[in-house]
Amino acid sequence: MAFYIKKNCPYCDDEGNLFVWRCGDGKSLAFSCDECSALWASIENIEIGSELKEVDLINNFMPSVNVPIYGPSAGWATMQDMINQGISDEVAGEGDWVETRK
Numbered sequence: 402m403a404f405y406i407k408k409n410c411p412y413c414d415d416e417g418n419l420f421v422w423r424c425g426d427g428k429s430l431a432f433s434c435d436e437c438s439a440l441w442a443s444i445e446n447i448e449i450g451s452e453l454k455e456v457d458l459i460n461n462f463m464p465s466v467n468v469p470i471y472g473p474s475a476g477w478a479t480m481q482d483m484i485n486q487g488i489s490d491e492v493a494g495e496g497d498w499v500e501t502r503k
């Protein structure tokens with residue numbers, strides 16, 4: 402199970418849920434669409450054109466913030482992660498990445 406936010410993916414006609422991923426630094430959050438896998442590094446800037454286009458797939462770094470996407474501390478964000486980052490009010494619900502695919 403993973404949390405998704407109130408804002409939906411701008412690419413998927415508002416049908417794609419944006420799930421919250423905790424990055425490899427154990428605190429940075431990323432927002433990924435369960436329909437098209439577009440990835441955003443900031444909840445404040447989830448718009449067409451501002452998604453991460455050049456993710457370094459070898460090192461899995463988010464280029465804008467220089468944070469590794471994967472690692473021992475990475476995983477689906479918990480409610481505590483959301484509280485720590487001050488976005489718990491933006492959480493819309495909890496679901497499963499696969500089951501929510503249409």
Ligand SMILES: [Zn+2]
Nearest residue numbers: 410417434437
């Ligand atoms: Zn999408």
